Amino acid sequence: MSDPRPRAIASLPELRAAIAALRRAGKRIGFVPTMGALHEGHLSLVRASKAECAATAVSIYVNPRQFGPNEDFSKYPRTLEADLELLAGCGADLVFTPQDADVYPPGFASWVEVGAVAEPLEGQFRPGHFRGVATVVLKLFNLVQPDAAYFGRKDYQQAAVIRRMVADLHVPVEIRVCPTVREPDGLAMSSRNRYLSPSARQRALVLWKSLERAGEMVAEGERDAEKILREMRRIILAAEDARIDYVAIVDPDTLQPVETVQKSALAILAVKIENTRLIDNRMLGESGE
Numbered sequence: 001m002s003d004p005r006p007r008a009i010a011s012l013p014e015l016r017a018a019i020a021a022l023r024r025a026g027k028r029i030g031f032v033p034t035m036g037a038l039h040e041g042h043l044s045l046v047r048a049s050k051a052e053c054a055a056t057a058v059s060i061y062v063n064p065r066q067f068g069p070n071e072d073f074s075k076y077p078r079t080l081e082a083d084l085e086l087l088a089g090c091g092a093d094l095v096f097t098p099q100d101a102d103v104y105p106p107g108f109a110s111w112v113e114v115g116a117v118a119e120p121l122e123g124q125f126r127p128g129h130f131r132g133v134a135t136v137v138l139k140l141f142n143l144v145q146p147d148a149a150y151f152g153r154k155d156y157q158q159a160a161v162i163r164r165m166v167a168d169l170h171v172p173v174e175i176r177v178c179p180t181v182r183e184p185d186g187l188a189m190s191s192r193n194r195y196l197s198p199s200a201r202q203r204a205l206v207l208w209k210s211l212e213r214a215g216e217m218v219a220e221g222e223r224d225a226e227k228i229l230r231e232m233r234r235i236i237l238a239a240e241d242a243r244i245d246y247v248a249i250v251d252p253d254t255l256q257p258v259e260t261v262q263k264s265a266l267a268i269l270a271v272k273i274e275n276t277r278l279i280d281n282r283m284l285g286e287s288g289e
């Protein structure tokens with residue numbers, strides 16, 4: 001049996017009243033920002049919040065300002081009814097589903113621009129993406145006023161950007177980053193996986209296979225990043241129609257490329273399969289998964 005459906009709140013005054021009531025009751029508020037089309041990855045964040053917080057708020061908002069002009073904003077899956085059912089099943093208390101006009105009031109002109117950590121990788125291939133993400137996440141933090149907020153390691157660079165923003169701007173929110181939830185065969189769960197045809201879904205496994213192979217090579221003693229990267233590219237490009245945006249081995253803190261895998265490094269990639277852009281990553285070395 002599911003819990004009753006959580007309250008879906010679209011209006012800002014209603015949200016403010018609901019948050020004020022939770023605060024008056026002295027409840028610690030956990031927050032999970034999402035774009036909806038929910039899956040187990042999102043639900044794992046809700047469960048992590050519930051384990052630490054008396055109240056859990058989830059936002060569902062497909063933020064137009066983090067999509068580039070040729071990206072999938074208009075076709076991004078929107079499945080609100082199913083999302084609310086799933087959230088009821090894991091006991092979320094409040095679901096915030098704001099409207100564009102409320103998030104971006106007339107005359108809107110203020111942005112959050114995070115520096116170095118937002119520049120490589122996704123920053124190169126999706127110009128303006130992290131500016132949109134950082135801006136909307138700060139807005140959501142200001143509206144929901146959570147004590148803690150939960151993000152997935154699957155979007156590794158995004159979590160790094162949010163951490164940087166929170167530290168730099170003294171935002172009073174604890175940031176938690178939770179493990180990537182995968183399908184049984186290793187594919188990282190993603191709302192975008194539903195774009196894949198059955199055969200592309202199979203080919204998409206090359207992302208995880210290449211990351212696993214990188215982990216194995218490091219465990220076997222390989223330290224030369226370029227050798228590992230060559231092998232990763234070979235595995236990925238064996239899939240018909242796979243196109244690599246980037247495959248990189250980077251310092252887990254700075255996200256700058258490393259030549260040699262020392263104690264730990266992060267393998268991270270973005271690959272298009274059948275025009276669907278997928279991202280994934282894996283720690284290598286001592287802190288490997």
Ligand code: AMP
Binds near residue numbers: 040151179191
């Ligand atoms: P999205 O709806 O794609 O914006 O994702 C919302 C949050 O869920 C982000 O913090 C993501 O990192 C996280 N997330 C997405 N997929 C996964 C996954 N497979 N495992 C863990 N967290 C995830």
